[in-house]
Amino acid sequence: MTSPAIAPATDPSPSTAARPRTESVHRRNARRTGSRYLWLFIVPAAAFYVFVVLIPSMQGVFFSFTDWNGLSADWSFVGIDNFVRLFEDPVSIKAIGNTFLYAILSTVFENLFGLLVALALHSRIKSRNVLRVLFFMPVVLLSVVIAYLWQYLFQVNNGAITQLLHAIGLADANPNWLGDPNLVVFSISVIVIWQFTGYTMVIYLAGLQGVPQEQLEAAAIDGAGPVQRFWYVVRPLLAPAITVNIMLSLIRGFMIFDQIWVTTGGGPADTSHSLSTLVYRTAFQFGELGRGTAIAVVLAVIVGILGFIQYRGLLRGGAK
Amino acid sequence: MQWNRKFTIGGAAIAAVGLLMTGCAAPDSGGGATDDGTFLKIDWLANEKAGMDAVVAAFQEANPDIQVVVTTADTAQYQASIRTQLGTGTAADVFYVWPGDGNTAAIRQLDSGDFLTDLSDEAFVSQYPDFIKDLVSIDDKAYIMAPLATAFTPVYNQDALEETGLTPPETWSDVLPFCEAAAKAGKVAYALAGNNLYAGQAPYYNLVADLVYGSGTDFDQQLLDGDTTFPENDGYVEATEKYQEMIDGGCFQPNSTGTPYDESNRMVATGEALGQFLIGTRIAALQAVAPDGDFRIYPFHSDDDESTNAVTLSTQGGAAIYAKSPRQETAKKFVQFLADNIELYQAAMPGTIPTITAGYTPADENEQFLVDTIDAGQAVHYLNQAWPNARIESAMVNGIQGLLVGSASPTQMLESMQKEFDTK
Amino acid sequence: MNRYSWRTGTLEGVMIVIALIFMIPVYVLINLSVRQQSDLSSPLAPTANPTLDNFGAAWAQSGLGQAMVNSALITVISVGLLVVLGAACAYGLARATARWSPPAFYLFMIGLLVPFQLGLVPLYRNFAAMGLLGTVVPLVIIYVGLRLPFTLFLYTTFLRQIPAEYEEAASIDGAGTFARFRRVVFPLLRPITGTVIILNGLFVWNDFLTPLLYLSGSVNRTVPLAVYSFVNENTTVWPLVFSALIISVIPVLLAFFVFQKTLIQGFASGVKG
The missing domain is CATH 1.10.3720.10 (MetI-like)
Known part of the structure; x- marks a missing residue:
């Protein structure tokens, strides 16, 4: 196949130089799809997207190379200073590590729990509809208030969670859930996992709608145990749901903000920051918009790389 | 098929009509772009809403023609949005700002853009005590009608004190013994809501006041001139080390970094803890948990030298007028009204006193303490009000949490503050 | 396989228990919402004198x-x-x-x-x-x-x-x-x-x-x-x-x-x- 000039999505009439070849491609497409007006379907949506996401993000990238304070009219270029400072600052290094930790912990456990719950509720048990609503309930609560609620539950000394530990016989246990630098990231991850297990559950339940009972039964008759049945029958059919869920969980995990901001504000001693909370603190609390957007750029690059890897996985999964 | 067509068209129609409706509704931009004396918009801090509501109600009664719209946000959100709004010309006519420096919505950090109307000629400015006048001014131009002043002090549960028979320490040599005695009585001396990033600064402000500012405020200029640094300043070093001593001496409950305010308040209200270092405005929350409790401020000094007694007492902030607002006259009218009716504002905000104390009668012992402090000339501004960026305060509060969890030493904490001071 | 067997019953029991544990935060939420403001008892203890005043x-x-x-x-x-x-x-x-x-x-x-x-x-x-x-x-x-x-x-x-x-x-x-x-x-x-x-x-x-x-x-x-x-x-x-x-x-x-x-x-x- 020859390679014709690429016509921009929004331009129905390509430049004169490329016209003969391009037009023939257009006509061919038109014949195949029955329409040459498909770009008209895209333009309105693209306009919103370009205005809201692309242009401002590019402006943001631009400002990440400046010392703009978000307020005054003047600013100057500082080259890559903002990025250099980011990678020299122990707080942001810690935050990068935390961001990965939040993302990995929440992705693994949201999906593990969500899948198990979905498998259990994709059964004949009578209360399944009610239970589905119960597990889904946290998803509809506001993140901010879930964070407040858990801050209350996680209180040291006599918070509800600690009282529960006492009730099950761990009388001396008194973890400093949100105040211990070694524990705080895990505690906050618990909040996120609790909040989104229902989300992954619903998507897994949906994926399970496509798993025919007969196939499971046939496997059972062949003497396959539950683990084998899951691995050889359910898992391949659930692959798309797993990919979608992991992608959504990862993106959520990398962007985590509300739960940290409300429960610890990044503390104690700057040990629970994610990149998102650092962006917010730097750009808005410190009034250093240039530096804040530089952190956002780093976050975008990290998520972009992972998203790309995931998306390739998704394509491969979808090709099956 | 029929249904789907209807669905599509109907959906699109609803969306279009709705968009038009909301576009037309646009009620809050009301009042137009000129000052016809009928509209005023105020953007205020959520935790001072009660005071503002009281003044606005009176203002509306006195000026029934003026429609006043008040919106509020909490501190962090407020600081985040106000700069963006100022920069884009969308800020309210009257808005809350902080005096001095140290955070992004303090007047010295907003100075660059001519956003604030000069209020120097308003009558209330001359009535301020000198140190407040300095804080609300830049180059002798005053910008804020700051209604309230309050202090960082220890607040004690009087009943719990009486039950244990202990007397609050007023000089440093009594502090650690007090903590020990409290522990012996099965109590915590001071509850600390260390889960809140900013709670740990209350004890620190008390420690720094005497040791750094007890003999004058020269430190601020020396720091700016590079003649001293946080880790080289004897006062700061001693104050930070004394904080460490208090932590090591068991003055605060263990695991304090996991304690939010409602838990620390509960501890003090129930007498599990004898007291708590607080900013005055937080006494109300303590009182709400125990309506019958008797919570009192006692002086606290970080050395034994009476001549260096100082208390961190200042104004948190107040009303500024947006210089780009078309409603300058109405805004000034309101600000003057606020100044004339400070007592309305103050009455809704327990634990504070008016910045203009002429003719003011304190309502209780706590307010009396604040008034006496001002009268004795012992008031010192909040530490960050002299700092050129917000990162220093952040380094301080995170450094304090570092002391509490044992991950930072006093020297490290002061060095990190200095590092943020030195970084542009 | 299509019947509600004892296995299904066990599963149902287990899931109900898990859901109850999962719902503890929501229980605390509701429990506190019907509580008097001055009631400082444990968040897990059922509220003694529930009131709907808070909602109003x-x-x-x-x-x-x-x-x-x-x-x-x-x-x-x-x-x-x-x-x-x-x-x-x-x-x-x-x-x-x-x-x-x-x-x-x-x-x-x-x-x-x-x-x-x-x-x-x-x-x-x-x-x-x-x-x-x-x-x-x-x-x-x-x-x-x-x-x-x-x-x-x-x-x-x-x-x-x-x-x-x-x-x-x-x-x-x-x-x-x-x-x-x-x-x-x-x-x-x-x-x-x-x-x-x-x-x-x-x-x-x-x-x-x-x-x-x-x-x-x-x-x-x-x-x-x-x-x-x-x-x-x-x-x-x-x-x-x-x-x-x-x-x-x-x-x-x-x-x-x-x-x-x-x-x-x-x-x-x-x-x-």
């Missing part, structure tokens, strides 16, 4: 009624636009075979990965320059732009599963592109549209950061803003705060309970791609 007070003080109207309006319009624009755009992208189609699709997908904070302030200034601030219009525009990548992701993966034969049949009948989209494709998209509506609806209803900046200083508050400022005005008065929270989620929970079957089926068709 929360409703009266928080302005949640007006906020719900605002949020509902914003949500309905944004989601409506997302469905219409998203489905159309996905159709265009999925059916176009031109060279620009894959890059255009990837360009949209970038939006899934960009942290919104990156463009938050520039976008605000752009709106200000256009004089669009002070209303909920910017919010609607933002939600449509912001959620399009996700919407397109769902729609295009779904559309690629639909054989083009349906449309070809219609085109033989002489229907034009637009008619085909409206009469053939859009109805076929119905299951996934349910998912699009619910997930975007949840996002818009619960979003906090955008209205925070865009409606700050406005009287048009959304539910998250109303709840949040109520929390700030009543810090540590948990009974009031939790009552307000419960009020704020009732509409969404009811909707979920009613639509859960449709939702799950919608998801089902959505994630097979």
